[in-house]
Amino acid sequence: MEAIILQILNGLDKGSAYALIALGLTLIFGTLGVVNFAHGALFMIGAFCAVTLQRILSLSYEVVDDTRTDFLGNPLKVDVPYVNGWFGPEMGQTIIEWSVPLAILFAIPVMMFVGYAMERGLIKHFYKRPHADQILVTFGLAIVLQEVIKAFYGANPIPTPAPPAFTGSFDFGALIGFDPNQIIYPYWRLIYFTFAAFVITAVFAFLQFTTFGMVVRAGMADRETVGLLGIDIDKRFTMMFAIAAVVAGLAGVMYTPINSPNYHMGMDFLVLSFVVVVVGGMGSLPGAVLAGFVLGILESFASMAEVIDIIPGINQIIIYLVAIIILLTRPRGLMGRRGVMED
Amino acid sequence: MSKSNFTRRGVLKTSVLAGGALAVPTIFDGSVWADGHTGFTNAPEGGTVTLGFNVPQSGPYADEGADELRAYELAVEHLNGGGDGGMLNTFTSKTLDGTGINGKKVEYVTGDTQTKSDAARASARSMIEKDGAIMITGGSSSGVAVAVQALCQEAGVIFMAGLTHSNDTTGKDRKANGFRHFFNSYMSGAALAPVLAANYGTDRKAYHLTADYNWGYTTEEAVRSSTEAMGWETVNAVKTPLTQTDFSSYIAPVLQSGADTLILNHYGGNMVNSLTNAVQFGLRDKQVNGKDFQIVVPLYSRLMAKGAGANVKGIFGSTNWHWSLTDEGSKAFVKSFGTKYGFPPSQAAHTCYVQTLLYADAVNRAGSFNPCAVVEALEGYEFDGLGNGPTLYRADDHQCFKDVLVVKGKENPTSEFDLLEIVEITPRAQVEYAPDHPQMGGAAATLGTCNPGA
Numbered sequence: 001m002e003a004i005i006l007q008i009l010n011g012l013d014k015g016s017a018y019a020l021i022a023l024g025l026t027l028i029f030g031t032l033g034v035v036n037f038a039h040g041a042l043f044m045i046g047a048f049c050a051v052t053l054q055r056i057l058s059l060s061y062e063v064v065d066d067t068r069t070d071f072l073g074n075p076l077k078v079d080v081p082y083v084n085g086w087f088g089p090e091m092g093q094t095i096i097e098w099s100v101p102l103a104i105l106f107a108i109p110v111m112m113f114v115g116y117a118m119e120r121g122l123i124k125h126f127y128k129r130p131h132a133d134q135i136l137v138t139f140g141l142a143i144v145l146q147e148v149i150k151a152f153y154g155a156n157p158i159p160t161p162a163p164p165a166f167t168g169s170f171d172f173g174a175l176i177g178f179d180p181n182q183i184i185y186p187y188w189r190l191i192y193f194t195f196a197a198f199v200i201t202a203v204f205a206f207l208q209f210t211t212f213g214m215v216v217r218a219g220m221a222d223r224e225t226v227g228l229l230g231i232d233i234d235k236r237f238t239m240m241f242a243i244a245a246v247v248a249g250l251a252g253v254m255y256t257p258i259n260s261p262n263y264h265m266g267m268d269f270l271v272l273s274f275v276v277v278v279v280g281g282m283g284s285l286p287g288a289v290l291a292g293f294v295l296g297i298l299e300s301f302a303s304m305a306e307v308i309d310i311i312p313g314i315n316q317i318i319i320y321l322v323a324i325i326i327l328l329t330r331p332r333g334l335m336g337r338r339g340v341m342e343d
Numbered sequence: 344m345s346k347s348n349f350t351r352r353g354v355l356k357t358s359v360l361a362g363g364a365l366a367v368p369t370i371f372d373g374s375v376w377a378d379g380h381t382g383f384t385n386a387p388e389g390g391t392v393t394l395g396f397n398v399p400q401s402g403p404y405a406d407e408g409a410d411e412l413r414a415y416e417l418a419v420e421h422l423n424g425g426g427d428g429g430m431l432n433t434f435t436s437k438t439l440d441g442t443g444i445n446g447k448k449v450e451y452v453t454g455d456t457q458t459k460s461d462a463a464r465a466s467a468r469s470m471i472e473k474d475g476a477i478m479i480t481g482g483s484s485s486g487v488a489v490a491v492q493a494l495c496q497e498a499g500v501i502f503m504a505g506l507t508h509s510n511d512t513t514g515k516d517r518k519a520n521g522f523r524h525f526f527n528s529y530m531s532g533a534a535l536a537p538v539l540a541a542n543y544g545t546d547r548k549a550y551h552l553t554a555d556y557n558w559g560y561t562t563e564e565a566v567r568s569s570t571e572a573m574g575w576e577t578v579n580a581v582k583t584p585l586t587q588t589d590f591s592s593y594i595a596p597v598l599q600s601g602a603d604t605l606i607l608n609h610y611g612g613n614m615v616n617s618l619t620n621a622v623q624f625g626l627r628d629k630q631v632n633g634k635d636f637q638i639v640v641p642l643y644s645r646l647m648a649k650g651a652g653a654n655v656k657g658i659f660g661s662t663n664w665h666w667s668l669t670d671e672g673s674k675a676f677v678k679s680f681g682t683k684y685g686f687p688p689s690q691a692a693h694t695c696y697v698q699t700l701l702y703a704d705a706v707n708r709a710g711s712f713n714p715c716a717v718v719e720a721l722e723g724y725e726f727d728g729l730g731n732g733p734t735l736y737r738a739d740d741h742q743c744f745k746d747v748l749v750v751k752g753k754e755n756p757t758s759e760f761d762l763l764e765i766v767e768i769t770p771r772a773q774v775e776y777a778p779d780h781p782q783m784g785g786a787a788a789t790l791g792t793c794n795p796g797a
Contacts, residue, residue, distance in 0.1 A: 002599060010592045068757060071666055071677060071687040076757060155405035157615045159652025169625035181598045181631070186623040189591070258623070259588050259616045260650050264403060268588050303592035305581045305600075316584045 002173060002182040007300040009172065013189040013258070015296025016196030017043075020251035021269055022276040022288035023200060024244035030220045030283040031237040034123055035131050037138040040270030041145040042245045045114060046252025047261035048149055049107035051158050054099040057083055098163045100256055107249045115245025119238050142266065150263040157260035162188040166257075188257050195254050199247060200289055206243075207285070216240055220283070275323050281336025291334055295319050383713045384499035384796030385475045392447040392712065394419070394699070395476030397467050397491060398505065400455040403612050404483040407646050407691050411481065411505055412453060413684055414692035418699035421679070422449045429679035430700060433672040433728035438707035445706050452476060458483060460490035467491045471498050477712050478503060480698050482525070483691060485509030485558040492521035499796015501714050503698040506663075506691040508610075508642050510561040513742035515784025519793040520714055522721055522741045524701065524734075525694045526774070528558070529782050531641045531661040532565035534747040534769035536573050538659060543604065543637055545574035550602035552593055552617060554609050555582040562608045564782055566641050570606075578602045583613070590617040594624050603631040606639045614640060615650035622654040643750055646689050648762045655752030655762060662748045664693040664730055665765055673730040687760050697729045701736075715793040733771070739778035741790065747774050 021043055028036045060079035068076040084092030095102075122141060126134050161167065166187045173183030207213035219226045219233040226233045252261070259265070276295055280287030301307060302318035314321075326334065387393070396415045399408035421429045424441030431439045443449050452474040454466025463481075470476040479495050482488055482505020489512055495502035496518040504512055504523040508531070513523045539547075549570060553559040559582070567577050578600050583593055594617070597605055605626060609617050621627075621638055629636040643660035666677045666687035676696060680688040688696070701721065709716035722738035731745035750763040779786045 003596060006595045006599070007592060010595055013591070014589055070758065071760060072681045078757075150405065155401075155403055156646060157612055157650035159619075159650060159654075161652060167623070168628065169623065181629055184595070184598065184624055184629075186591075186625070188623065258591075258620075260619055260652070262403070262612060262650075264612075265588065268586070300592040304596060305579055308581065 002178055003304060003306075004301075005173075005176075006183050006185075007304060008297055009183070009185050009189075011297025011300035012193045012293065013296075014299060015293035016193050017251055017255055017269065017292075018273055018276045018296050019289045019292025020196050020199060021248055021273040022280065022292050023203060023285060024248040025273060025277050026280070026283060026285050026288040027203075027240055027244040027247075029277070030285070031216060031240045032119075032123070032127065034126065035134050035138070036123070037135050037270065037274075038118065038142040038145065039138075039244075039248055040266030040268075040273065041142040042111065042114065042118075042248035042266070043252040043255075043269055044146060044149065044261070044263065044266030046107050046111060046249025047160075047256050047265060048153065048252075049110050049249060050100050050103035050160050050253045050256045051153065051261055053103040053106045054096065054160055057081070057096045057099050057102075061085075097161075100160060100162060100253065103253045103256075104250060107253045108246055111246040111249030112242045114249070115242035116238065118245070119241040123241070124238075142270070146263045146266060153263065155263060157262040159260050160256035162191075162257035166191060192254050192258065196251070199250060203243070203247060204285065212236065212239075272319060275319055279323050279326050279333050281333030283337060284333065284335040287333055287335030294334075295322065298322055382795065382797060383715075385471065385477045386797070387447055387475075387477060387712055390447055391450050392444055393474055393476050394449060394451045394702075395454060395467065395470035395474065395479040395481075396451055396695075397454040397456055397463060397470065397479055397481035398695075399458045399483050399487075400453070402456075402458045404458045407483050407506070407611075407644070407689065408456070408481075410646065410689045410692045411483065411695040414680065414688060414696040415451065415480070415699060417680055417683060418696045419449045419451055422699070422703050426683070427675075427679055430672050430676050430696070430729055433675050434700060434704070435727045436704045436708070438704050439700065444703040445710065445712065449703070454481075456481060456484070456487050456491075458487060460486050463487040463491050464494050467494055468498070471495075471500055476500065478702055478717075480505060480695065480702070482506035482695065485512055486556060488512050488523075489516045489557070492516070492518050496520045496791070496794055499714055499794045501702060501717050503702050505695045505698065508562070509558040510565065510782050511557055511784070513740045514561070514780075514782065515788045517740050517742075517784075517788055517790050519718060519741075519790040522698070522701075522736065522743075524698050524736075524743045526661075526663045526745075526747050527742065528562040528565040528641070529776055529780070530565075530747050530774040531562065532567075532569035533774045533776075534661050534749050534767075535566065535639070535641060535659065536569035537769075537773075538749045538767055539570065539575075539639065540573045542659070544634070547575045547604045547634070547637075548578045548600075548602045548632065549575050549604045549606050550578055550597045550600055551580035551606045551608055552590065553580060553582050554585055554613050556585050558610065559608050561782065562641050563606075566606055566608065566639075568782070575604070583609070583617070585613065587613065588616055590620040591624070593617075594621050594626070597621075597626065598629060598631065598636075601631070603634050604637045604639065606641065608641060610642055610644070611647050612650070614642075614644075614647055618651045618654050618658070627657075643763060644690065645760065645762055646691070648752065649759060656754050658752045659766065660750055660752075660763075662690050662750050662763065664690045665748055665750060665763060666760070667765060668730060668748075670730060670732065672728045676730060693730060700729065701726075713795055715795045718793045732768075735771075737778070739790075740783065740788075744771050744775055746771050 060081045062077040065076045070076045169184045169186040172185045276291045280291030302315045398411045420426045456463035478501045480503040485507045488507035492502045502521040510528045553563040640660040643662045648655045705717045705720035709720040724736045727733045734745040747769045749767040753764045
C-alpha cells in the first residue's frame with residue numbers, strides 16, 4: 001500500500017510537467033493548427049531563465065585572499081557577489097538562494113517575447129504548409145535553440161537548487177498513519193505539483209471566463225466564422241502562442257531544482273509530451289492534462305522493482321504501450337474531438 | 344588444380360629460422376623494428392605524423408570532450424617542443440625531447456564521437472582513411488571505446504583509450520591494438536570497499552541503482568562483489584534507463600526496502616540527476632537500521648560533480664587522478680594546463696594527455712610507427728612520473744595498473760574546481776587482479792594478435 005501511494009505521489013509531479021508542456025502544445029495546435037516540435041525547447045529556455053537569473057544575481061567582483069592559494073599556488077581570488085555588498089552578506093545570500101522563485105517574474109516577459117518572436121518570425125510562415133513541414137521546421141528550430149543554449153552554458157547540468165526553506169522532504173506516511181520513513185516526499189515536488197495545478201486552473205479560467213478566452217475558443221471551433229465577424233483572430237492566436245510559451249517556460253523554471261537543467265532537457269520531455277497530447281486527444285485541453293497525470297503515474301508504477309522483476313524493461317516502454325492500447329480502443333484519444341487531424 | 348609451394352628443404356629452412364627466433368630472449372629490442380617504416384596502415388611519409396583525437400564534441404559529454412581535446416592539444420604542443428614541456432620533464436622515459444615523435448612533427452585531426460558508437464566509428468574511420476591518422480585516441484564512454492577499439496584493430500592502427508571505465512574495454516572486449524591507461528570498475532570496487540568498511544562499518548544493506556548499459560553492469564558487479572566480500576548485503580539492484588532524467592520513482596522505494604546505503608552506478612547526467620533526487624528525498628537525513636543513511640558514487644568526475652552542486656558533499660567515490668595530487672608529474676601537468684587554460688585539468692584530460700605521451704614514447708623506443716612495434720614496446724612497460732606513481736602496462740590485457748584514488752565530496756570547497764578531496768591513495772597491489780578474472784571475461788578473453796593493417 002505504501003508503495004502504491006508513493007508512486008502515485010511521484011507520478012503527480014512527473015505528470016505535472018507532462019501536463020504543463022502538453023497543455024501548451026495543445027493550445028498551439030488547437031488555435032494555430034501547428035504541430036510545434038520546438039515546444040520542448042521553450043520548456044528548456046524557461047529553465048535557463050532560472051539559470052540566467054541565478055547568474056545575474058551571483059555577479060561578483062574578486063577579492064584576493066592572501067591566506068589561501070589557488071590550484072597554481074597563487075593567492076586565491078574569492079568571488080564576492082555584488083548583492084552581498086548592496087544588501088549585506090546574509091540578505092545577499094538569501095536573494096541568490098531564492099533565485100528560482102524570483103525567476104518566475106523574470107521568465108514571464110522573456111517567454112512572452114520568445115513565444116511572440118517565434119510565432120511571428122518563423123511559424124506564421126508555415127500555417128498553410130503540411131504538418132510534415134511544420135514538424136521539420138519546428139524540430140530544426142528546437143535543435144538550433146538547444147545548440148545556442150549549449151554554446152552559452154555548456155553541456156553539463158547546472159545546479160539550480162530550491163531555496164533552503166523548501167529543500168528536504170516530509171514524512172507523508174506518518175501523516176496518514178503509516179510507519180515513519182515509508183512514504184517521504186520532497187517539499188519542492190509538492191510545490192511543483194501545486195504550482196502546476198494553479199497554472200492549469202489559471203489557463204482554463206482564462207479561456208473560460210474572459211472575453212479574450214471566449215473568442216479564442218470560438219476561433220478554435222470555427223476560425224473562419226469568427227474571422228467573418230470582424231475579429232482579428234490571428235492576433236489573438238499569436239497571443240495564445242505567447243501564453244503557451246509562458247506556460248512551458250514556467251514549467252521549466254520550477255523544474256530546475258528537481259533536475260539540474262541542461263541544454264537537452266527539452267528534447268527529453270518533448271517526445272513524451274507529444275504522446276501525452278495524442279493520448280489525451282489532439283486539440284483537447286482537458287485531455288492533455290488528464291493524460292499527463294495518468295501517464296506520469298503509470299510511468300512511476302512501471303519503475304517499481306517489483307514490476308520490473310515481472311516484466312523486464314516495462315519502465316522504458318510503458319508510456320508507448322499504454323498509448324497503443326488507448327489509441328486502439330479510442331482512436332481519438334481519451335477526450336479527442338471528431339474531425340481533428342482526421343483530414 | 345593447385346600446386347603446393349611446400350618443399351622438404353623449404354620446410355626445414357623455415358623450421359630452423361622459427362626455432363632460432365623462438366630461442367632469442369623475449370626482451371623487447373626496438374632495433375628489430377627500426378627498418379619497419381612501411382607495410383602498415385598510414386605509414387607516415389615526409390616530416391609529419393598525424394594523430395586522431397576522437398572525443399565527444401557534441402552531446403551530453405561535450406564539456407568533458409572539450410577538456411580532453413585541450414589536453415591532447417597541450418600534449419602535441421609539448422611533443423613538438425612548445426610550452427614548458429609539462430610531464431615530459433617528469434616522465435621516467437627520456438625519449439621525448441620536443442622533436443615530435445620519432446623525429447616527425449606531430450599534427451592532429453579531431454573527430455566528434457557524439458557519445459554514440461556508430462558516430463564514433465564513422466569519425467574514427469574517416470580520420471584513418473581520409474586523414475591518415477596512425478593512432479586513434481579518445482573517450483568518455485565505454486560503449487564508444489569498445490566500438491572504436493574494435494575498428495582500430497580491424498584497420499591496423501593503435502587505439503589509446505581515453506576515459507573508459509568499464510571492465511570490458513580491457514576485459515572481455517580487449518584487443519591487441521588497444522591500450523587503456525584509465526582505471527576500471529573492478530579497481531573502483533577494490534579501492535572503495537575497504538574505505539567504506541572503515542567509515543560505515545561492515546554491516547550494511549546496500550541498494551544499487553545501475554545505468555542500464557555495459558559500464559553500469561560491470562560497475563555494479565565490481566562494487567557488489569567487493570562490498571559483499573567485506574560483509575555488506577545487497578538488498579536490491581535496479582537497472583535504470585540511460586535516458587532517465589527523473590529518478591524519483593526509483594529512489595522513493597529505497598527506504599521501504601530496508602536499505603541503509605544507496606549505491607549510484609551512474610555517470611554524467613545520470614549521476615547528477617540521481618544524486619540530486621536522492622538528496623531531495625532526504626535520504627541522507629534518515630536513520631535506517633540504527634545507522635545514518637549513506638550514498639556512494641563509485642565513479643566520480645569533477646566535471647560532472649559540478650552539476651550536482653552541494654549534493655556531493657561527504658559522498659565517497661573513486662577517481663583515476665585529481666589535480667590536487669602533489670607528485671612532480673601531477674604538479675607539472677596542472678601548471679602547464681592551468682597556465683594555458685586558466686583552470687585545472689579533469690581526470691579525463693589527464694588520462695588523454697598521458698596516453699598521447701605513452702604512445703609517442705613507445706614509438707620512439709620502438710624506432711617505428713608500426714603498430715606491432717608499438718604494441719611490443721607498450722606491453723609490460725613500467726614507468727613513473729605521469730601522475731599516478733609507478734605504473735605497469737600489463738602485457739596480458741593492455742590495462743595500466745597503478746594506484747587508485749578514493750575521494751569524497753568536499754564539505755567546504757574554496758572554488759568551483761575544489762569539489763573533491765582525496766581520502767586515500769589505494770596502492771596498486773590492492774586493485775590488481777588476474778588477467779582471466781571472471782569479471783574480465785574469464786579465460787575466454789584474449790587480445791588476439793596485433794594487426795599492422797595495410
